[in-house]
Amino acid sequence: MNRREGDLIALALQREFDVIVHGCNCFHTMDAGVAKFIARTFPEALAADRATEHGSRTKLGTVSVAQTIRDGHEITIVNAYTQHHWRGTGRLVDYDALSTCFGLIARRFPAARIGYPMIGAGLAGGDWDEIAPMIDTALTGLDHTLVVLPS
Numbered sequence: 001m002n003r004r005e006g007d008l009i010a011l012a013l014q015r016e017f018d019v020i021v022h023g024c025n026c027f028h029t030m031d032a033g034v035a036k037f038i039a040r041t042f043p044e045a046l047a048a049d050r051a052t053e054h055g056s057r058t059k060l061g062t063v064s065v066a067q068t069i070r071d072g073h074e075i076t077i078v079n080a081y082t083q084h085h086w087r088g089t090g091r092l093v094d095y096d097a098l099s100t101c102f103g104l105i106a107r108r109f110p111a112a113r114i115g116y117p118m119i120g121a122g123l124a125g126g127d128w129d130e131i132a133p134m135i136d137t138a139l140t141g142l143d144h145t146l147v148v149l150p151s
Contacts, residue, residue, distance in 0.1 A: 001136045002145040008034065008115055009041050011147060015073045017115035021105060023082040023093065023124060024049060026059045032086070033123045038077060044068045045077040057084055061100035065108075076112070078105055083124050091127075093120030098131065102138035114144040 004011075012020045022034045028050050030039035039046040044066035052064050059081040066077045080101035083092045098120050105114065116135070120126035135144070 001132060001139075002143075004145055004147055005150045006147055007149065008117055008147040009037055011115060012075050013041075013070055013073075016113065017145070018074070018112040019076045019078060019105070019109050019114045021078040021080055021101075021114060021116040021119065023098070023119040024064075024079040025083045025086045025092075026052075026057065026081055027055050027085060028052075029086055034117045042066060042068055042075070042077050045079055048077075049079045052081075060084060060094055060097040061104075063101055063104055063108075076109070078109075080105070080119065082120055086123070089125065091125040093124035093126035093131070095120075095126070095130065095134065098126075099134045099138060102135050106138050106140075106142060110142060112143070114139065114142060115147050116144070117147055 008020055022038055030046055048064040048066040052059055062081050064079045068075050082098040083094055118128050120131050121128035
């Protein structure tokens with residue numbers, strides 16, 4: 001897993017990534033965390049999310065995808081359904097769903113430069129020390145980068 005500091009969205013707009021991935025809940029709610037900024041910058045991602053069934057648990061472990069072109073660069077945004085809902089405290093991220101999502105991403109985008117934040121380890125309450133190996137295993141051999149905000 002490559003790691004770099006920066007703004008995931010800005011880096012995608014600067015042509016650093018072809019695909020960006022973020023974790024989503026199953027209720028079309030992109031009002032917090034990275035999802036909030038993705039929805040604002042790429043309304044296509046929010047539209048792709050809203051085209052899925054609202055609140056369905058069957059979305060866990062699946063993805064919806066939006067493609068956009070900014071300044072001649074095609075960017076694919078992957079909404080990875082890694083948690084059912086966003087309410088409450090504790091661990092909301094579903095580790096099996098997260099692992100399954102990244103397996104799908106690996107098969108669908110094997111030649112892409114993939115960027116993502118610490119999916120599941122922020123508002124979703126997961127443990128990055130458990131999540132990172134899942135992502136790294138699923139994306140073995142691919143060009144993928146964890147992007148963390150500068151401290």
